[in-house]
Amino acid sequence: MEYGYARVSTKEQNEQRQIIALEEFGLNLRQIFIDKQSGKNFERANYQRLTRRLKEGDTLVVKSIDRLGRNYNEILEQWRIITKEKGAAIVVLDMPLLDTRKNRDLTGTLIADIVLQLLSYVAQTEREFIRQRQAEGIAVAKAQGVRFGRPPLVQPKEFPTVHQAWLKKEISAREAARRLSVTHKTFLRWAHEL
Structure with missing residues (x-):
């Protein structure tokens, strides 16, 4: 049996380019497993489902090695598990x-191992560069006054009255939050900011 694996790092990214390549290889959508998750490790639901299904003689097809993952040691370990322990083949388009599937002699295996190690290293290095660029971009934006995250909620005009009732123990914090249409946690944060 042949299976495909496609991965993008976030829900906003599009995996269609990988799907097209896998379909051109001859796979249909029922044979393709897709994750929308970082490649930092292999704790991905559909990847785990795929590897549980792989058995001796099967083939796993990926568009590029970095779609498999971006952690050097874990890529090498997963490659070993799939090809040696499970006896399945891997094709990197x-x-x-x-x-x-081919060149299983000593020379072919040596060349594949060297290329795999090099590409795994490049995949992890790229992940580290991405994280570094993100951190630098965030630092620059913060220095320029850009605020990240959701804007803070504005206290409703009823807050002082509800807060006083809560301080006098006339109502609970949960009731105060309900009256203000905010979460219990938000009400308590506002109450303790005073």
């Missing part, structure tokens, strides 16, 4: 040298 963007890198024909990483097709374990």
Whole structure:
């Protein structure tokens, strides 16, 4: 059996380019597993489902090695588990040298191992560069006064009256929050800011 795996890092990203490549390989959507999650590790629901399904003689197809993951050691470990323990093959469409269906002799295995290690290293390095660029961008934006996250809620005009009733123990914090249409936590934060 042949399976495809596609991954993008966020829900906003589009995996269609990978799907098209996998379909051109000959897979249909029922054979393709998709995750919308970071490649920092392999704790991804659909990837786990896929690897549980893989058995000896099956083939796993990915568009590129970084779609499998971006952690050097874990990519190498997953590669070993799939090809050695499970006895399945892996095909990386963007890198024909990483097709374990062929060249299973010693030289072919050596070349595939070297290429795999190099590409895994590049994938992890790129992930680290992405994180560094994000941190730098966030630092610059904060220095320029950009605020991140949701804007703080404005206290309703009824807050002082409700707050006084709560201070006098006439109502509970939960009741105060309900009257102000905010969460219990928000009410308590406002109450303790005074």
